[in-house]
Amino acid sequence: xxxxxxxxxxxxxxxxxxxxxxxxxxxxxxxxxxxxxxxxxxxxxxxxxxxxxxxxxxxxxxxxxxxxxxxxxxxxxxxx
Amino acid sequence: xxxxxxxxxxxxxxxxxxxxxxxxxxxxxxxxxxxxxxxxxxxxxxxxxxxxxxxxxxxxxxxxxxxxxxxxxxxxxxxxxxxxxxxxxxxxxxxxxxxxxxxxxxxxxxxxxxxxxxxxxxxxxxxxxxxxxxxxxxxxxxxxxxxxxxxxxxxxxxxxxxxxxxxxxxxxxxxxxxxxxxxxxxxxxxxxxxxxxxxxxxxxxxxxxxxxxxxxxxxxxxxxxxxxxxxxxxxxxxxxxxxxxxxxxxxx
Numbered sequence: 648x649x650x651x652x653x654x655x656x657x658x659x660x661x662x663x664x665x666x667x668x669x670x671x672x673x674x675x676x677x678x679x680x681x682x683x684x685x686x687x688x689x690x691x692x693x694x695x696x697x698x699x700x701x702x703x704x705x706x707x708x709x710x711x712x713x714x715x716x717x718x719x720x721x722x723x724x725x726x727x
Numbered sequence: 728x729x730x731x732x733x734x735x736x737x738x739x740x741x742x743x744x745x746x747x748x749x750x751x752x753x754x755x756x757x758x759x760x761x762x763x764x765x766x767x768x769x770x771x772x773x774x775x776x777x778x779x780x781x782x783x784x785x786x787x788x789x790x791x792x793x794x795x796x797x798x799x800x801x802x803x804x805x806x807x808x809x810x811x812x813x814x815x816x817x818x819x820x821x822x823x824x825x826x827x828x829x830x831x832x833x834x835x836x837x838x839x840x841x842x843x844x845x846x847x848x849x850x851x852x853x854x855x856x857x858x859x860x861x862x863x864x865x866x867x868x869x870x871x872x873x874x875x876x877x878x879x880x881x882x883x884x885x886x887x888x889x890x891x892x893x894x895x896x897x898x899x900x901x902x903x904x905x906x907x908x909x910x911x912x913x914x915x916x917x918x919x920x921x922x923x924x925x926x927x928x929x930x931x932x933x934x935x936x937x938x939x940x941x942x943x944x945x946x947x948x949x950x951x952x953x954x955x956x957x958x959x960x961x962x963x964x965x966x967x968x969x970x971x972x973x974x975x976x977x978x979x
Contacts, residue, residue, distance in 0.1 A: 648758045696866035697783040700858065704874035709960065712881065716967040 655689050676714040683707035778933040779863035779942030787868065788948045792927040796912050799952055803909050806959045813970040844886030851879040859953035863942040869949045873956025880961050884968060896965060901958045908955025915948050 662682045669675045683706025690699035728736075756762060769790065773782040777789055787795050855876035862868030884892040915927075922930030927944075934941035 697781075697868070697871070700867050700871035701874075704871055704878065708878055708881075709874060713963075713967055716971050720971045 649692075652692050655685070655692050659685050659689055672718055673715065676711045676718065679714070680707050680711040683710065774936055777929065777942050777945065778936040779945050780937050781862065781864055781866060781868075783866070784862045784868045784945060784949065785942065788862075788945045788952075789927070789929055789942075792916065792948065795952075796916065796927075799909065799912055799955055802956060802959050803905075806905065806962050809963050809966050813966040841886045844882045848879050848882050848886075851875060851882060855879065855957070859949060860939065860946070862949040862953075863945045864937060864939070869952030869954075870956050873953040874960055876953070876957040877960030877964065881964055884964075892965070892968060896961055898962070898965065901961050901965075904954050905958035905962060908951050908953070908958060911951030911954070912948055915944055915951060918944065 659682070662678070662685050666675060666678050666682050669678055683702060686706055687699050687703045690696070690702055761767075769782055769786060773785045773790075774780060777785045779785045779789075855872045855878075857872070858867035858875055859869055859872030862872065880892065880896050883895050917926070918930055919926050919928030922928055924930060929943040929945070931943035931947075933943045936942075940946065
């Protein structure tokens with residue numbers, strides 16, 4: 648394992664812990680996006696560019712977007 | 728149960744779990760130490776057999792093509808599920824545009840977001856097409872490229888409004904694309920029977936390794952998957968947007 652891989656894996660572990668510990672859903676969705684980006688870096692460092700592409704589009708774009716939209720809907724319901 | 732008893736029970740259970748976990752982890756192969764035969768074999772033979780320089784795509788769309796076909800239907804099924812769950816239900820109505828008073832509509836996106844988004848739409852579409860088209864040659868393929876393409880339509884929403892999102896994503900056309908993409912995969916698989924082989928046999932001419940039209944059936948399946956994935960994500964996105972922005976519960 649190279650030093651770079653160690654650093655990236657530690658960062659992923661730390662960010663994962665942050666995602667779990669944040670209690671505010673919208674903030675959590677944004678940090679989840681950052682976590683997704685870190686996973687992309689991990690897969691690039693592990694020389695798996697195909698998986699990195701999938702992780703980029705799903706983890707960093709599609710998932711936080713859908714969570715944000717779902718939150719907006721819930722917000723609107725509770726406003727009424 | 729008293730707090731002390733609960734804690735004692737947790738500590739006992741946690742130590743057992745931790746012990747088993749450490750025991751299991753010590754038995755794992757070393758980091759990067761690969762002993763499976765298939766990866767090594769495919770690495771050696773895939774380019775010669777299929778003429779596609781991206782072995783990952785050759786595996787996904789050819790060597791284990793049936794698995795991938797079923798995977799495509801996971802997305803297909805989730806599109807259907809989202810569409811059913813987020814449809815307009817009894818007691819809900821779509822907000823007519825006339826209800827929004829002048830000057831009090833949805834907040835306009837900032838100029839910066841608009842310029843940035845509009846500038847990105849073109850390059851993102853180009854990138855998506857590139858990733859889909861070069862699936863057999865370089866990292867990427869139908870799944871990844873498809874989501875990239877769908878992201879472009881999300882950008883349109885961010886820069887304009889829900890109305891412009893609907894205008895650039897005519898839903899009947901997207902439905903058609905989803906259907907053609909989803910049906911295209913098994914249809915291409917049936918070509919294998921025509922060549923006297925099994926389902927999904929790569930019967931087309933393989934071409935020169937590294938050229939755009941190489942690897943026989945793989946780029947065509949790639950294209951079908953790209954179409955299905957892009958359309959599927961756009962459909963899911965539009966259902967979510969419609970549910971969030973246009974559908975209102977009835978007033979009591």
